[in-house]
Amino acid sequence: MSSKKGAKCEEFELRRGPWTLEEDTMLIHYIARHGEGRWNLLARCSGLKRTGKSCRLRWLNYLKPDVKRGNLSPEEQFLILELHSKWGNRWSRIAQFLPGRTDNEIKNYWRTRVQKQARQLKIDANSSIFRDALRCYWMPRLLDQMSLADSSSNSNPNPNPIPQQVHNTDSSDPVMSTSCYGQSSSTNCSMDRLPELAPSPYEDPFLAYGLDALDSAAVPAVATDCAAGGGGSDWEGLWSMDEAWHVRKQHEEECGGGIFLQ
DNA sequence: AATCCACACAACCGCCTTGTT
DNA sequence: CAACAAGGCGGTTGTGTGGAT
Structure with missing residues (x-):
């Protein structure tokens, strides 16, 4: 054959x-x-x-004409992290929520940026510790960047406009119930219980997931403190050395000092 | 200036699903 | 219903590029 x-x-x-x-x-x-x-x-x-x-x-x-080129915006990065935590490596599904971005691009982003951080910390990128770290440090920072960009460009229309809506604080909201920013998500971020949401390229993802609810009040103090970024001059790393140390230490405690990736 | 290395991204590969005959 | 083809998806590899040494 x-x-x-x-x-x-x-x-x-x-x-x-x-x-x-x-x-x-x-x-x-x-x-x-x-x-x-x-x-x-x-x-x-x-x-x-x-x-x-x-x-x-x-x-x-x-x-394809509608393929977007260039760096991923904080909003797009946030969505990738959020959706990946729900669906895992379902790149094409995730891509449906990022108009103009391809599954290949998202996959590359995950491998080169996100997994790189996990490698540096010598933690499995799929571990609950790493997922918690993303939620406690990285995602709040992205939120911070988003709000900064928002406030600094009030007169400048957003290329990916997010419709204003009523704040959603319902604990049954998919994001709020599974994301648990800053809380231990090791028990409720299971891939087995992914929300059955019908993805549509025409549906606003922020609206669909109630991401507007993720204002500063929704982010725990430790996370917002980090997000406020004391000392972060340019946003190159995803977290500071202190934060990385904290994540690493937490991992050591949980694994009894054992099983690090090489 | 040359070499090495890490990174980003384009492209390929193999498997699985779906549609058609 | 089986066989086959086509499309779709996720994993992996190859390559160009820029920075560090």
Whole structure:
């Protein structure tokens, strides 16, 4: 079977690796004429020496007009952390709540930024300790950045406008019940009990999750203190050395000084 | 100036699901 | 209902780039 496959590949001399400008142009023009979908047909008829899969990926992750480029905003980062805590590595599902962002981009963000922090602390990124750390230190900081940006650009319309709404302090709210900022979430952040929310690209995620409820009052003192960021000059790290030490120590206590990742 | 290293991101691979015949 | 093809998804790898040494 695999040899047959290989022979097929050779027969059509399928190209691999980075896409050229010419290939991009061909793909864009073909989709402009015939629309998306039927990727294998597209690959055969467009003149591209690529697999249908490759064409699909290139279009969805890079060429599609509504693909957003550039750094993730604090709002987007916050959403990624929040949704990942609920759904785990369901990147495409998470991406549905970040218009213009692809699952690939979100996955890369998680691996390069978030998991990097876990590695530095020598903690499993999926551990409850690390999740707590995200909630106590990182997410409040993002909230802080969001409010700072908000207050400094009152006259400047937000590119991703978040509709004003009534504050939701209902404890049954998915975010408030599972996120428990600053509290120990090790008991109630289980992936087994993910909220069954119907994701929709048209639904405002902040509205859906009641994220407006996460004002400073909702964040515990320790978290807001950290978020206030005494001493954080530029926002490079996600937490200070003190915070990292605290997380690490907590982890040591919980694991009895044992099981660190290498 | 050269080399090394870490990072970010694009692209590929394999598996699974879904739709069609 | 089975077989097959296509699409979708998550994990992994490859590569270009910028900073550090």
